[in-house]
Amino acid sequence: MTSSNVRTERRGAVLEVTLDRPKANAIDTATSRELGEIFTAFRDDPELRVAIITGAGEKFFCPGWDLKAAAEGEAVDADYGKGGFGGLQELRGLNKPVIAAVNGIACGGGLELAISADIILAADHASFALPEIKSGTVADAATIKLPKRIPYHIAMELLYTGRWFDAQEAHRWGLVNRILPAAELMTAARAMAEELAAGPPLVFAAIKEIAREAEDMKFQDAMNRVTGSQFETVERLYRSEDQKEGARAFAEKRDPVWKGR
Incomplete structure (x- = not known):
């Protein structure tokens, strides 16, 4: 363009x-x-x-x-x-x-x-x-x-x-x-x-949302939002194929293949 x-x-x-x-x-x-x-x-x-x-x-x-x-x-x-x-x-x-x-x-x-x-x-x-x-x-x-x-x-x-x-x-x-x-x-x-x-896009998304939203929060308030399933990107990450792929790749001693889903 x-x-x-x-x-x-x-x-x-x-x-x-x-x-x-x-x-x-x-x-x-x-x-x-x-x-x-x-x-x-x-x-x-x-x-x-x-x-x-x-x-x-x-x-x-x-x-x-x-x-x-x-x-x-x-x-x-x-x-x-x-x-x-x-x-x-x-x-x-x-x-x-x-x-x-x-x-x-x-x-x-x-x-x-x-x-x-x-x-x-x-x-x-x-x-x-x-x-x-x-x-x-x-x-x-x-x-x-x-x-x-x-x-x-x-x-x-x-x-x-x-x-x-x-x-x-x-x-x-x-x-x-x-x-x-x-x-x-x-x-x-x-x-x-x-x-x-080449990195894990769902992890990057979670990092960025947490960092942005937590900027003006107290630490414990931000952690409570994470553990309380209140960050959409974190919940999407934990339900994703990529999260399972990361664990499998670590166990198999290979580089993970991230799909962003």
């Missing part, structure tokens, strides 16, 4: 999603809605197991909201479509791994898009910021998520000042998993995606 704003490519069980909107890969409402449709289709396609989100070119991953579109009348609280801004950060039931391959500048809503992924790989020249404070607005999704991803005081400094920070600092605070030379970024992202795609 290809459009003027977003390119997608299926590579086996992996979906690559590339923002391709010169000059900076900024997201307007049309692009956000398109991304929402893409990630919804990814969520609902049983043949797809992992997604990679990246940007075209070497300078920009995504600077967030398209200020030129805003200047032409698009409202900051417009309808961004399924999944909210960028199609990913509010998409319900997305229980598959998503990798962000940050190939350049990721600021504002672009950084919010990246931290909506499960794993972040960054090119060594990538840079980050939440500059909304300087234009008198709030980075709402980042204000909710960032203090839960990195130390609270660091997150608040970044939100309060809007200052830029590089990939090395992002890695130091645990915001990105790995830093890679730019020429190796997509190779590494694809290798990781292939590794995950």
